[in-house]
Amino acid sequence: xxxxxxxxxxxxxQEGENLTVYCNSSSVFSSLQWYRQEPGEGPVxxxxxxxxxxxxxLKRLTFQFGDARKDSSLHITAAQPGDTGLYLCAGDSGGxxxxxxxxxxxxxxxxP
Amino acid sequence: GAVVSQHPSRVICKSGxxxxxxxxxxxxxxxxxFWYRQFPKQSLMLMATSNExxxxxxxxxxxxxxxxxxxASLTLSTLTVTSAHPEDSxxxxxxxxxxYEQYFGPGTRLTVT
Numbered sequence: 198x199x200x201x202x203x204x205x206x207x208x209x210x211q212e213g214e215n216l217t218v219y220c221n222s223s224s225v226f227s228s229l230q231w232y233r234q235e236p237g238e239g240p241v242x243x244x245x246x247x248x249x250x251x252x253x254x255l256k257r258l259t260f261q262f263g264d265a266r267k268d269s270s271l272h273i274t275a276a277q278p279g280d281t282g283l284y285l286c287a288g289d290s291g292g293x294x295x296x297x298x299x300x301x302x303x304x305x306x307x308x309p
Numbered sequence: 310g311a312v313v314s315q316h317p318s319r320v321i322c323k324s325g326x327x328x329x330x331x332x333x334x335x336x337x338x339x340x341x342x343f344w345y346r347q348f349p350k351q352s353l354m355l356m357a358t359s360n361e362x363x364x365x366x367x368x369x370x371x372x373x374x375x376x377x378x379x380x381a382s383l384t385l386s387t388l389t390v391t392s393a394h395p396e397d398s399x400x401x402x403x404x405x406x407x408x409y410e411q412y413f414g415p416g417t418r419l420t421v422t
Contacts, residue, residue: 203352230410239315239402239413240353285352287411294341294358295406302352 203300221268226288234283315414332403338383339405
């Protein structure tokens with residue numbers, strides 16, 4: 198069974214601070230996805246990383262896929278209250294069904 | 310991105326009744342759909358994988374006779390919670406696969422009284 202260890206589980210910071218969320222595994226993933234979810238809604242796909250060492254930027258969010266495709270990080274610069282939400286990483290092992298393995302999530306609160 | 314809808318968004322039912330939740334991929338065909346359950350402030354728990362035209366594959370610990378899944382077409386999968394009990398109250402989310410990405414529906418809040 199593949200596992201994705203996501204940390205930290207909870208994070209409360211002040212507006213303007215930077216933060217990093219980590220997802221680590223002992224398994225190799227063919228791709229890894231990051232989602233953001235707000236209360237009462239479904240997760241929204243932020244980015245998919247596929248290539249080892251890949252770095253993708255989405256405004257103030259920077260996503261990195263480890264060289265060995267076993268880990269990933271999400272870095273947010275100058276966090277804003279609108280960034281508040283549950284961040285989920287999910288890895289695809291490459292099976293024909295595209296079944297995802299989810300991390301436990303990081304509940305981020307950005308205080309004004 | 311691809312759009313997935315779910316209906317209803319909220320449902321309240323009495324203990325012992327059955328509830329059907331629909332999941333539709335609106336702008337793409339999804340050979341595979343997934344059903345998840347989520348508890349407050351926690352991650353998603355995969356319940357089953359639904360393939361069009363075949364029986365669903367359930368995760369360990371999920372009762373297939375209680376959570377009936379039907380994937381009758383490439384754009385529609387349904388989850389029926391049979392003989393619902395208060396412990397089945399939860400947030401149920403579906404997703405549909407497009408290439409190597411999954412797109413999620415907005416979720417259904419089920420409350421069993």
